[in-house]
Amino acid sequence: MTLAPGVRLGPYEIVGHLGAGGMGEVYRARDTRLGRDVAVKVLPEGFERDPERVTRFEREAKLLASMNHPNIAMLYGVEQHGDMLCLALELIEGESLAERLKRGPLALDEAFDVAAQVATALEAGHEAGVVHRDLKPGNVMLRPDGVAKVLDVGLARGQGSAGGPHSDMTQSPTMTSPATMPGVILGTAAYMSPEQAKGRRADRRADLWAWGCLLYELITGDRAFPGEDVSETMAAILKSEPDWTALPAGVSPRLRELLERCLRKDPRERLRDAGDARLLLAEARAHVEAIVPVTRTRGARTWLWAVALAIVAASLGLIALLRPSDPSFGPAALTLLAPDGVRLGGDCYDIAVSPDGHSVVFVAKDTTGNESLWLRPLRRDDARPLPGTRAGSQPFWSPDSRRIGFFAEGKLKTLLLATGSVEVLCDAPQPRGGAWGRGSIVLQPRSMGPLMRIPERGGVLIATTVLDTLGKDRGHRFPCFLPDGQHFIYSILGGRRMQGDTDSFILAVGSLDGARGRDVTGAAGGAVFAAPGYLLFVSGDALRAQRFDPRSYKLSGPALAIPGLKALSPDAAGAPAVTASATGVVVQWALEDRARQSEWLDRQGHSLGVVPAPEGIYRGGQISPDGKRVAFEFGLDSNASPMIWLLELARGTMQRMTYDGMNSSPVWSPDGRVIAFTRTTSGGPGSLWTMRADSPGSQQAATPIPFGFNTLLQYTPDGTAIVYRTQGLDTQQDLMMVTLGDSTPVRALLQTRFNELQGSVSPDGHWLAYLSDESGRLEVYARNFPDLGGQLRVSTDGAYAHPTSQNLLGRPAWKRDMRELLFIAADGRTVMAAAVDPGDPPVFGKPRALFRLPASVVDLYPTRDLDRFLVEKVPEEEGRSEATALINWWGLLESTK
Numbered sequence: 001m002t003l004a005p006g007v008r009l010g011p012y013e014i015v016g017h018l019g020a021g022g023m024g025e026v027y028r029a030r031d032t033r034l035g036r037d038v039a040v041k042v043l044p045e046g047f048e049r050d051p052e053r054v055t056r057f058e059r060e061a062k063l064l065a066s067m068n069h070p071n072i073a074m075l076y077g078v079e080q081h082g083d084m085l086c087l088a089l090e091l092i093e094g095e096s097l098a099e100r101l102k103r104g105p106l107a108l109d110e111a112f113d114v115a116a117q118v119a120t121a122l123e124a125g126h127e128a129g130v131v132h133r134d135l136k137p138g139n140v141m142l143r144p145d146g147v148a149k150v151l152d153v154g155l156a157r158g159q160g161s162a163g164g165p166h167s168d169m170t171q172s173p174t175m176t177s178p179a180t181m182p183g184v185i186l187g188t189a190a191y192m193s194p195e196q197a198k199g200r201r202a203d204r205r206a207d208l209w210a211w212g213c214l215l216y217e218l219i220t221g222d223r224a225f226p227g228e229d230v231s232e233t234m235a236a237i238l239k240s241e242p243d244w245t246a247l248p249a250g251v252s253p254r255l256r257e258l259l260e261r262c263l264r265k266d267p268r269e270r271l272r273d274a275g276d277a278r279l280l281l282a283e284a285r286a287h288v289e290a291i292v293p294v295t296r297t298r299g300a301r302t303w304l305w306a307v308a309l310a311i312v313a314a315s316l317g318l319i320a321l322l323r324p325s326d327p328s329f330g331p332a333a334l335t336l337l338a339p340d341g342v343r344l345g346g347d348c349y350d351i352a353v354s355p356d357g358h359s360v361v362f363v364a365k366d367t368t369g370n371e372s373l374w375l376r377p378l379r380r381d382d383a384r385p386l387p388g389t390r391a392g393s394q395p396f397w398s399p400d401s402r403r404i405g406f407f408a409e410g411k412l413k414t415l416l417l418a419t420g421s422v423e424v425l426c427d428a429p430q431p432r433g434g435a436w437g438r439g440s441i442v443l444q445p446r447s448m449g450p451l452m453r454i455p456e457r458g459g460v461l462i463a464t465t466v467l468d469t470l471g472k473d474r475g476h477r478f479p480c481f482l483p484d485g486q487h488f489i490y491s492i493l494g495g496r497r498m499q500g501d502t503d504s505f506i507l508a509v510g511s512l513d514g515a516r517g518r519d520v521t522g523a524a525g526g527a528v529f530a531a532p533g534y535l536l537f538v539s540g541d542a543l544r545a546q547r548f549d550p551r552s553y554k555l556s557g558p559a560l561a562i563p564g565l566k567a568l569s570p571d572a573a574g575a576p577a578v579t580a581s582a583t584g585v586v587v588q589w590a591l592e593d594r595a596r597q598s599e600w601l602d603r604q605g606h607s608l609g610v611v612p613a614p615e616g617i618y619r620g621g622q623i624s625p626d627g628k629r630v631a632f633e634f635g636l637d638s639n640a641s642p643m644i645w646l647l648e649l650a651r652g653t654m655q656r657m658t659y660d661g662m663n664s665s666p667v668w669s670p671d672g673r674v675i676a677f678t679r680t681t682s683g684g685p686g687s688l689w690t691m692r693a694d695s696p697g698s699q700q701a702a703t704p705i706p707f708g709f710n711t712l713l714q715y716t717p718d719g720t721a722i723v724y725r726t727q728g729l730d731t732q733q734d735l736m737m738v739t740l741g742d743s744t745p746v747r748a749l750l751q752t753r754f755n756e757l758q759g760s761v762s763p764d765g766h767w768l769a770y771l772s773d774e775s776g777r778l779e780v781y782a783r784n785f786p787d788l789g790g791q792l793r794v795s796t797d798g799a800y801a802h803p804t805s806q807n808l809l810g811r812p813a814w815k816r817d818m819r820e821l822l823f824i825a826a827d828g829r830t831v832m833a834a835a836v837d838p839g840d841p842p843v844f845g846k847p848r849a850l851f852r853l854p855a856s857v858v859d860l861y862p863t864r865d866l867d868r869f870l871v872e873k874v875p876e877e878e879g880r881s882e883a884t885a886l887i888n889w890w891g892l893l894e895s896t897k
Helices: 051-066 097-101 108-127 204-220 230-239 253-262 274-286 300-315 889-896
Strands: 012-021 024-031 036-042 075-081 084-090 140-142 148-150 332-337 351-353 359-365 371-377 393-397 403-408 411-416 421-427 434-436 440-443 452-455 473-481 487-494 505-511 518-524 528-530 534-539 542-549 554-561 585-588 597-601 607-610 617-623 629-635 643-648 653-656 662-668 674-681 684-692 700-704 711-715 721-727 733-739 746-750 756-761 767-772 779-784 820-824 830-837 848-852 857-862 869-873 882-887
Touching: 012 036, 097 140, 097 204, 108 140, 108 148, 108 204, 108 274, 204 253, 204 274, 253 274, 351 393, 351 585, 359 393, 359 882, 393 434, 403 434, 411 440, 434 473, 440 473, 473 505, 473 528, 518 534, 518 542, 518 554, 617 662, 617 857, 617 869, 629 662, 629 674, 643 662, 674 711, 711 756, 721 756, 733 756, 746 756, 746 767, 767 820, 779 820, 882 889
Parallel strands: 662 711
Antiparallel strands: 012 024, 024 036, 036 084, 075 084, 140 148, 332 882, 351 359, 359 371, 393 403, 403 411, 411 421, 434 440, 440 452, 473 487, 487 505, 505 518, 528 534, 534 542, 542 554, 585 882, 597 607, 597 869, 617 629, 629 643, 643 653, 662 674, 674 684, 684 700, 711 721, 721 733, 733 746, 756 767, 767 779, 820 830, 830 848, 857 869
16 A cells, blocks of 8 residues: 555654565655654555564564664654554665665775675674674665665564565565574575575574675675576575676785685584674775876876876776785875865864775865865775764874774764764863874873873873973874884974974874883974884975884984975974875875965955965964054965065065064054064074064064963054963963063963963953853853953854964954954854943843855954955865875885985
């Protein structure tokens, strides 16, 4: 009986017909109680007249309903409606695996992902005492985000007969009675085990047989046991072997061994456990020989053509697929393009290649500006977002390449790729890197202080490095494990080499047992270990590789430049400039060092025109009080030391203002005559300097300030002091104020155990707007200034602060008349406006959204009237952003010797 839209089955209102199968008719329905769409299966007519079958079915339905697994379609309920028995099931949007296979076999990475997820679902079902008995492509749904969902787990006992006269009989159930009854066939012909074909009792080993058939078909595109009808198919199951020559060239022998163990005719010799199948699949995946070598060339464009030609040749069968890290093959280069409309986001440490060299995970923004983690196999141009990773950053891999650690929402989280399940391990409000070793994760959760370790399944954070207080260590960052999984290298931010050296990071080796670290002499901080035995780090104007013994922790030989990779600018917070696998793959993304363009936006986010300025590395800008100029921290290229430049907005002309040292975070005096900035030279720690805005090269030291990562934010309205942000050791990020010309100039404004950052003094000088994570997430607050009493909360749903920006992406902005305060929403892309009644105290209205920033915007500077916004955009090549991957990269070093 066909059900028309509007028919009610208990609380479920039929919306439309979805299809039919051995389990009966399937409909889309609306759950009127919970307001969600569900799939309703109406079981075949006559099913309810067999009390034994109904009792058994209800028992197994209760088992399924008790399961909550990300790869198993959930059962919401069983409803009796007159003579009809129906199931309310999770509605899976997407396509079935059977539909997908009509287009041919899956790419190897995708096939492995799907098979691993199905094995995980079977494992969960078997542990709960549920055997599927009818696993087939039609019972696996693929969601658009890559998650596989297994349908009808445990419900095959109650199947009815096949569908209509035009159904594919090799895909159809062939039984009407329970499998526990000898002599009765149960299952789908093309995927049933020999014991099912003989009508014998089926247990979990029958599911392993069907899983093997499924895996074979995913990889080859053909059924393991083909036949034109049911009898031919069952004859092949009982007597024939799969065509092993159909397996793609280059796959690991371990994969064929796994398939053979699943497809043995005698169930006593067959693989017994889905968990074992999942682990063996991971091992087989790690040994797939499928990376194409290409001739060594120079230049990204040449590399891209070489890869394209290699792909064409491979499709013609002219190039064998070779295993990475084999020194007998030359280096290869790939340009990894993000999908259309998607751009790589974050910083250089927001991309990570898997230890097996098969995939990269990276931070990206979609077309709406939403940021999350994406996964991209190296062997094909096919990236997908990872569910549960919204606002994720700084990803890193487990040693077996099956899980990803990342930071999001002030927490350390892990993602199991096979299932999509996400676990929260601990708080990490200001992370600076993580790494996964043997059973433990090492991380820097709070920017400063020692590195911490935590068991990979969660637990208590324990310090695993020791600060050298005599050496004035401030923080340990960005760990990278060595091959033994016990020791790791890391960056030290501190004073051991600050006197007479501008490099504030040094490199050390630590261990999970918490022993005091030892310096690695000769290498800078921000290093990564790369097979087959090198440290990669930035030195001078190049990314260099130097031989490194991971047992003695000693460097040897020259530090050789690696062509094709960049030496990132010195503001990477001690992070490595690249990410490396254990198989000879190195990946770099340097979007932050790409040239930028300036453009004006109005309050609706519409373009008002491009500023006619040269492309360059514009950072740390601030618009002058008269709105005619911008003071920038600017470099002509990514390797140049930061200098202060002035951009005249009307004509687009640039004027260099400083000529030596490292200069950053320029701020304007209220009258626009003076620019203050921080400066670091080889003669000592950073200091506050000033210069006349009309006189290039007129800089002079104003006063020393305690060295750290200090960012000037603004002059106070009376011009007597400057508010700046610093990073403390015990108090994290703090707001400070330096009074010009005072004998004791530095004063702490906000210095607590929380992060207080990005302060902005109101135009009347009476209030300080700032961001703090004291509530557990960043929010905008206001306090009296300068006594800092009377805290008021401005934001209502979180806020965002870019870690280095001085302007709206980093701190709140007051309107000149104090009647509005702008900030960025927690999504990092939406400009929010809160109306202000400038009384004493001021009254803040409910924030409202003005507009969302395009994904290409990397910084935002408002005018003092908040009527226009100068944005810095990274122009995209053909609308897509890219990273560079080198395979067997060490072969390139010969050209630099």
